[in-house]
Amino acid sequence: MGTEHFDAAAAGWDRDEDKVRRAREVADAVASAVSLTPSTRVLEYGAGTGLVTQALLGRVGPVTLADSSAGMRAVLAEKVATGVLPGARVWELDLETQPVPDERVDLVVSSLVLHHIRDLDRVLAALTTMLAPGGHLCVADLDREDGSFHQHDVEVHHGFDRTDVAARLSAAGLTDVTVTDCTTLVRDGVTYTVFLAVGRRAGTGTGTTRATMDG
Numbered sequence: 656m657g658t659e660h661f662d663a664a665a666a667g668w669d670r671d672e673d674k675v676r677r678a679r680e681v682a683d684a685v686a687s688a689v690s691l692t693p694s695t696r697v698l699e700y701g702a703g704t705g706l707v708t709q710a711l712l713g714r715v716g717p718v719t720l721a722d723s724s725a726g727m728r729a730v731l732a733e734k735v736a737t738g739v740l741p742g743a744r745v746w747e748l749d750l751e752t753q754p755v756p757d758e759r760v761d762l763v764v765s766s767l768v769l770h771h772i773r774d775l776d777r778v779l780a781a782l783t784t785m786l787a788p789g790g791h792l793c794v795a796d797l798d799r800e801d802g803s804f805h806q807h808d809v810e811v812h813h814g815f816d817r818t819d820v821a822a823r824l825s826a827a828g829l830t831d832v833t834v835t836d837c838t839t840l841v842r843d844g845v846t847y848t849v850f851l852a853v854g855r856r857a858g859t860g861t862g863t864t865r866a867t868m869d870g
């Protein structure tokens with residue numbers, strides 16, 4: 656899809672208190688699902704203005720924020736420059752069209768991006784490739800909805816069935832896949848539910864497996 660909608664929305668994105676609340680709840684759900692340490696390398700894919708990562712700061716290590724929208728990346732760059740997202744890297748990245756970067760991270764987070772992706776399996780496989788052994792992919796998105804969520808004219812998925820998402824994460828090569836309640840979104844008085852899907856890349860490493868911390 657084109658980036659025009661998000662380019663235009665970027666400057667005013669954080670003025671919506673519901674987006675800020677929702678991002679905080681996604682971050683808390685991620686922190687409950689996986690072990691985070693000050694050395695956890697994070698990629699937020701489709702980061703928008705970086706609200707989810709902002710809510711993770713202090714609990715994780717080096718952060719990379721990737722988005723296909725120049726408008727969103729401009730807001731991210733401003734946040735880096737003003738110390739809101741200290742030391743974060745900002746990447747132009749669209750894994751539907753670009754090759755997988757030659758970098759590995761311990762945690763990939765993606766919030767409300769999947770429903771904008773046409774080739775889900777390609778992008779999920781790419782994000783899985785970017786995980787170090789033992790690392791986690793955490794994807795928050797809409798449960799199946801009736802199509803009322805999007806008023807702007809773009810092609811999107813109308814949410815997802817949780818069993819389908821779990822199957823896709825497994826097919827991408829992830830193990831220990833779970834899908835749980837995460838947060839809600841309110842638009843025009845309608846509440847939409849959001850799940851958090853989590854999968855782990857097999858192996859041990861610097862990853863984010865909760866048992867490592869608790870055990």
Ligand SMILES: C[S@@+](CC[C@H](N)C(=O)[O-])C[C@H]1O[C@@H](n2cnc3c(N)ncnc32)[C@H](O)[C@@H]1O
Nearest residue numbers: 661701702703722723724748749766767768771
């Ligand atoms: C609904 S917004 C969510 C932003 C942010 N994750 C949040 O939760 O506030 C979706 C974001 O995904 C980005 N996006 C959409 N398709 C993308 C793609 N193929 N590659 C990278 N980013 C994409 C958009 O530019 C936008 O910033």
